Amino acid sequence: MPDTAQTTSTRDALPPRLLPVLYFGAAHVALATACLVTALDPRTIGGFFYHDRIVAIVHLVTLGWITLSILGALYIVGPMALRMPMPARRLDYGIWALMVLGIGGMVSHFWIGEYVGMAWSAGTAATGLTLMSLRLIGPLRAAPMPWPVKLHVGLACLNVLGAATMGLLLAINKVRPFLPGEGLTNVFAHAHLAAIGWACLMVVGLGYRLLPMVLPAAMPGGWSTALSAVLLETGAVGLFVCLLRGHGGTPIFGAITVAGFGAFGAHVVWMVRHPRPAPARRPRPDYAVRHVAAALVYLLLTCTLGMTLALAPMSDWTLRAALAYGVFALAGFLAQIIVGVQARILPMFAWYQAFAATGFKGPVPPPDEMPSRPLQEWGFLLWLIGVPCLAGGFTFDAFPFLSAGAWVLLAAVVLGAADAARILRHAWRPSPRS
Numbered sequence: 001m002p003d004t005a006q007t008t009s010t011r012d013a014l015p016p017r018l019l020p021v022l023y024f025g026a027a028h029v030a031l032a033t034a035c036l037v038t039a040l041d042p043r044t045i046g047g048f049f050y051h052d053r054i055v056a057i058v059h060l061v062t063l064g065w066i067t068l069s070i071l072g073a074l075y076i077v078g079p080m081a082l083r084m085p086m087p088a089r090r091l092d093y094g095i096w097a098l099m100v101l102g103i104g105g106m107v108s109h110f111w112i113g114e115y116v117g118m119a120w121s122a123g124t125a126a127t128g129l130t131l132m133s134l135r136l137i138g139p140l141r142a143a144p145m146p147w148p149v150k151l152h153v154g155l156a157c158l159n160v161l162g163a164a165t166m167g168l169l170l171a172i173n174k175v176r177p178f179l180p181g182e183g184l185t186n187v188f189a190h191a192h193l194a195a196i197g198w199a200c201l202m203v204v205g206l207g208y209r210l211l212p213m214v215l216p217a218a219m220p221g222g223w224s225t226a227l228s229a230v231l232l233e234t235g236a237v238g239l240f241v242c243l244l245r246g247h248g249g250t251p252i253f254g255a256i257t258v259a260g261f262g263a264f265g266a267h268v269v270w271m272v273r274h275p276r277p278a279p280a281r282r283p284r285p286d287y288a289v290r291h292v293a294a295a296l297v298y299l300l301l302t303c304t305l306g307m308t309l310a311l312a313p314m315s316d317w318t319l320r321a322a323l324a325y326g327v328f329a330l331a332g333f334l335a336q337i338i339v340g341v342q343a344r345i346l347p348m349f350a351w352y353q354a355f356a357a358t359g360f361k362g363p364v365p366p367p368d369e370m371p372s373r374p375l376q377e378w379g380f381l382l383w384l385i386g387v388p389c390l391a392g393g394f395t396f397d398a399f400p401f402l403s404a405g406a407w408v409l410l411a412a413v414v415l416g417a418a419d420a421a422r423i424l425r426h427a428w429r430p431s432p433r434s
Contacts, residue, residue: 015076016088017353017427019096023072024342026100028417030064031335032410038390039406042399050184056110061330063103063125066199067160069338071099071132073206076349081209084143091135098128106171119171126164133157145209148226152205155233159197162240166190181244189243196257197236199334204228204264207337214288214344216278217271225267231260254310258303268296282368287376291340294384298332320395327391331409336383339416346423347371353427370426375419382412 034057038045045054078086086092102125109118136157140150167190173179179186212219235257242249278286305325312318347367354364386408393402 013079013085014352014356015079015086015349016092019088019092020072020075020349021424021427022093022096023068023075024346024420026096027065027068027072028413028420030060030068030103032413032417034060034064035406035410035413039403039410042393042402042406046394046397046399046402050187052110052113056107058326058330059103059107059110061335062194062199063099063106066330066334066338067129068099068103069342070199070202071095073338073341073345074136076345077206077210078139078143080345080348080352081206081213082143082145082149084139084145086139091131095128095131095135098124098131102126102128115171115174119168119175122168122171126168129160129164133161146221146225148223148229149205149208151226151229152201152208155229156198156201156205159193159201159233159236163190163194163198166193166240181246185243185246189240192243193236193240195329195334196232196239200261201229201232201236203334203337204232204261206341207264208267210341210345211268211271211292212276213348214292214341215271216276218274218276220267220270224263228260228263228267231256231263235260251307251310254307258307261299261303265296265299279366279368281366283373287380288340288343290380291336291343291383294380295333295337295340298328298336298387302329302333323394324391327387327394331390332387336387339379339383342416342420343371343376346420350423350426354429357429364429365426370423372419372422375415375422379412379415379419382408382415386412 038057045057075086075088075092078084102121102123105121106118106125109115109121136153140153140157143150166186169179170186170190173183173186208220208225211217235253238253238256239250241247242253302325305321305328309318309321309325347370350370351364351367355362358364386405389401389405389408391405392398393400393405
């Protein structure tokens with residue numbers, strides 16, 4: 001009887017098998033679509049960075065790839081790394097449907113310049129994000145995770161509600177203008193609250209638990225890990241208010257934001273200096289670590305460019321540099337760190353599911369043998385080439401480079417999806433017959 005109870009408890013603590021795959025599948029489709037459209041028609045996407053079609057592409061990356069990947073990862077890392085059970089209920093599948101329908105509607109209506117439909121679609125996506133934030137309150141409060149991690153995740157959930165509300169107001173403003181201030185600075189305010197306040201705070205908070213698994217390394221702890229949450233939240237909200245109201249405090253809050261990333265970076269350095277033995281079966285080189293390292297380099301470039309743009313007067317040069325800033329932040333840092341973390345958590349997720357399918361008796365292939373080494377190697381090389389090409393193409397209106405970078409990243413996304421499918425097939429390993 002105790003064994004049966006323990007097995008039931010273990011099964012209840014497992015990540016749901018289907019829902020994370022639905023999130024990751026939709027995320028891969030979104031990123032592949034963004035790359036394909038850019039590769040096929042770079043002249044339509046390039047040029048001045050604020051027009052309907054590039055906004056559609058940006059939302060495919062920010063909401064489609066980054067946000068859907070984060071939400072899918074929560075259902076895996078919640079039970080596995082945060083001791084926060086996340087069983088999939090009808091509400092959870094409803095949230096996924098709202099997000100996919102809302103993102104698809106936003107992007108398609110942006111593309112054709114139909115703002116009424118875009119506003120309704122933005123409301124659909126905002127509803128999904130609101131429900132997800134409310135869904136996390138109970139598990140987050142009950143989870144025995146360190147309070148600084150809870151602080152990062154909780155603030156990120158608050159910020160995504162603010163960013164979603166602002167996005168909805170911007171969408172309505174397209175139909176019936178009512179917002180004060182300049183349209184471009186309002187968009188910048190929304191973008192920085194979403195990118196820093198939501199995505200970066202969530203990535204940094206989860207990073208304190210996940211990067212030790214990726215490296216592997218000792219896990220940092222103590223009050224100092226909360227410093228990045230306080231600084232990033234202060235910077236994100238300060239930038240949002242300053243951009244929205246046209247105040248000149250953006251350099252100050254930009255510096256606070258950079259300090260927040262610096263606090264996180266100091267802990268990453270601490271992790272690197274306190275390694276833990278990697279599993280003997282783990283191949284070398286470790287491409288999960290390489291993706292994370294490349295993403296952190298792009299974070300440093302993003303911070304440098306961001307402070308430069310905050311201090312420099314607006315000119316043709318700064319407008320071009322803003323394009324590189326956006327590519328480095330979204331594709332170089334946020335998108336690629338997700339690739340690196342997925343390379344570690346997907347094999348662990350598949351192993352847990354396969355092990356549960358055997359009645360927790362095994363044997364099952366070890367996680368480090370599930371990925372394809374050639375697919376990982378080529379995927380990393382393609383990301384290494386694609387992001388600089390994309391940034392250069394956007395910055396200098398070099399449309400052949402823009403198209404080439406998009407084709408290269410599309411190939412990387414396809415290879416990554418193929419490798420994910422190879423890994424996840426183990427999660428559907430049939431249970432042995434009794």
